[in-house]
Amino acid sequence: MKKLLTQTTLVKSKSYIAGTWVGPKSGKTFSVINPANGEHLMEVSDSGADETTLAIEAAEKAQKSWQTLTAKERATLLRRWNQLILENQDDLASLMTLEQGKPLAEAKGEVVYGASFIDWFADEARRLYGDVIPTFANDRRVLTIKQGIGVVAAITPWNFPIAMITRKAGPALAAGCTIVIKPSDETPLSALALAELAHQAGIPVGVLNVVVGKDAKAIGGVLTSHPTVRKLSFTGSTPVGKLLLSQCAQTVKRTSMELGGNAPFIVFDDADLDAAVEGAIASKYRNAGQTCVCANRILVQDGVYDAFAEKLAARVATFETGEGFKDGVTIGPLINPAAINKVEELVQDAVRKGAKTLLGGVKACEAGAQFFEPTILTNVTQDMAIFSNEIFGPVAPLFRFSTEGEAIALANDTPFGLAAYFYTQNIGRTWRVGEALEYGLVGINEGLISSEVAPFGGMKESGSGREGSKYGIDEYVEIKYLCMGGL
Ligand code: ADP
Numbered sequence: 377m378k379k380l381l382t383q384t385t386l387v388k389s390k391s392y393i394a395g396t397w398v399g400p401k402s403g404k405t406f407s408v409i410n411p412a413n414g415e416h417l418m419e420v421s422d423s424g425a426d427e428t429t430l431a432i433e434a435a436e437k438a439q440k441s442w443q444t445l446t447a448k449e450r451a452t453l454l455r456r457w458n459q460l461i462l463e464n465q466d467d468l469a470s471l472m473t474l475e476q477g478k479p480l481a482e483a484k485g486e487v488v489y490g491a492s493f494i495d496w497f498a499d500e501a502r503r504l505y506g507d508v509i510p511t512f513a514n515d516r517r518v519l520t521i522k523q524g525i526g527v528v529a530a531i532t533p534w535n536f537p538i539a540m541i542t543r544k545a546g547p548a549l550a551a552g553c554t555i556v557i558k559p560s561d562e563t564p565l566s567a568l569a570l571a572e573l574a575h576q577a578g579i580p581v582g583v584l585n586v587v588v589g590k591d592a593k594a595i596g597g598v599l600t601s602h603p604t605v606r607k608l609s610f611t612g613s614t615p616v617g618k619l620l621l622s623q624c625a626q627t628v629k630r631t632s633m634e635l636g637g638n639a640p641f642i643v644f645d646d647a648d649l650d651a652a653v654e655g656a657i658a659s660k661y662r663n664a665g666q667t668c669v670c671a672n673r674i675l676v677q678d679g680v681y682d683a684f685a686e687k688l689a690a691r692v693a694t695f696e697t698g699e700g701f702k703d704g705v706t707i708g709p710l711i712n713p714a715a716i717n718k719v720e721e722l723v724q725d726a727v728r729k730g731a732k733t734l735l736g737g738v739k740a741c742e743a744g745a746q747f748f749e750p751t752i753l754t755n756v757t758q759d760m761a762i763f764s765n766e767i768f769g770p771v772a773p774l775f776r777f778s779t780e781g782e783a784i785a786l787a788n789d790t791p792f793g794l795a796a797y798f799y800t801q802n803i804g805r806t807w808r809v810g811e812a813l814e815y816g817l818v819g820i821n822e823g824l825i826s827s828e829v830a831p832f833g834g835m836k837e838s839g840s841g842r843e844g845s846k847y848g849i850d851e852y853v854e855i856k857y858l859c860m861g862g863l
Contacts, residue, residue: 486537661707729757737749
């Protein structure tokens, strides 16, 4: 594995706590597996509740002095971290492709996207303004200041092993918080490499800690119950999010939840079909369909249904499925055997109930055990499980609708509300549909919409809070009211 990297110092196998690399006393480890071929990449020490407590204590110890640095001083350290991430783009991308599977070009893209949050929030650190509010009594003055909330916990998933961490650590550190991060045990190496670069950047001891371990319940149990932790930021599935919310209720922690989605992608009769096909591809097949903003239900109006299906199939048929390091590959493996089984079951259920397979529909066995062929299903209907379940695989189900009202009703017929997309050339429809969709992010004639400058977050059971943008830092600050009397 190290052969693929220029800087082997980025390969770490222990938790990063209080500026040092530590593991459990027991010496217990867990395996990191390459999803493309099942190859054992390395053993990582299996930290648990004890190490999590140590990390929280380290973060608590560091928080006061981190908070009292000037915003400019914190920003300078964040910029150095950003710079190091960019300088190590190739190695970070290789590590990511090894443990997560996404094609190398996508992994490189994620490194840049991930770093952009550090860069953005380094700037935002200096704009945490308070207010002077017109007073309610002449002998008093009314002021507000914004202060970092304190020690923050972050629990992150495997689909974006770097960006889901930087989206949380960037604003937290900018605001003067310190952080304990629990990455997914599928992708600990990317997280530990980020910690090493934070260390090299001179981020002080205890300000950023990463606890890697297999026992998510034990680590999460400490993070959500420890009174020192004032905030939890979570990205992952809705069931786990609900559990963590209930755990956080006991100590009334602030929470940000980025949970599951069930994104509609609507193609109206008046759409630019070629643009809609490109948008659908970008939204659906990125990361082999394993993102929470991936198009999950492609809703196509009667008049263009067949033409859209045909054009989409012609493009998707050219995709290459395989190991992420191979030139030209656009679809990598799914993360684990459970993921491939789920996708297979959803496709089989749809076909059993009358869907037609226009393309793919089966595992891509030649590529390896965890690959699924890029798939397009037509004649898909609401009674099929694929309508209400997040697919998280390279499968595009095409539903048919007749009217704008029907499309909106179908699109909103889900407890989720993260991302939605629609294609139309009609300006009135742009506003009507844009306003009617119950989603936190809406792509209009655009399939790729995430950026550090824009707010990312869901409605309904897709979560709460926003990441990125000028709003993202608000999740990590308290507004304190100072009333100055006796004037
Ligand atoms: P995904 O399907 O994307 O893996 P999960 O919600 O299962 O979504 O996982 C997201 C993150 O939550 C991972 O870091 C995982 O280890 C963690 N996690 C899973 N279950 C729990 C739990 N009970 N308590 C705390 N963290 C958990």
